[in-house]
Amino acid sequence: MDEVEFMRGRVYGADHDNPGPRAGRVYAHLVGGPLDGLLLDVTDLTEQERARGVTLATEIGRYGPGGHSAYTPRPGDTRRFDWRGDVP
Structure with missing residues (x-):
C-alpha cells in the first residue's frame, strides 16, 4: 500500500487506531498540498x-516539522x- 492509499479516508488529527x-460528525475534504485526501x-x-x-x-509540508x-x-x-500554501 502506498502513502496516498494509506492516507485516503483518514481524518486529520484522528487517533491512529x-x-x-x-x-x-461533519467533514470537509482537504484538496491539494501535503494533506491532500484527508478529511x-x-x-x-x-x-x-x-x-x-x-x-x-x-510535518510533511514545505517547512517540515513545526510547519x-x-x-x-x-x-x-x-x-x-x-x-x-504552507507557512512556518
Missing part, C-alpha cells in the same frame, strides 16, 4: 470560522477545503 470518520472534522466550527479557513500543523498548511473552503462547495 481509529483514523476514519465517526458517525454524527477535516468541521463539526464544531462556526460558519465564520469555516469561511476564514484553517491552518493545520503538518503548517493553510486551507480555505472552495467557493460554492464548502465540503472541500483547497490548499492555499
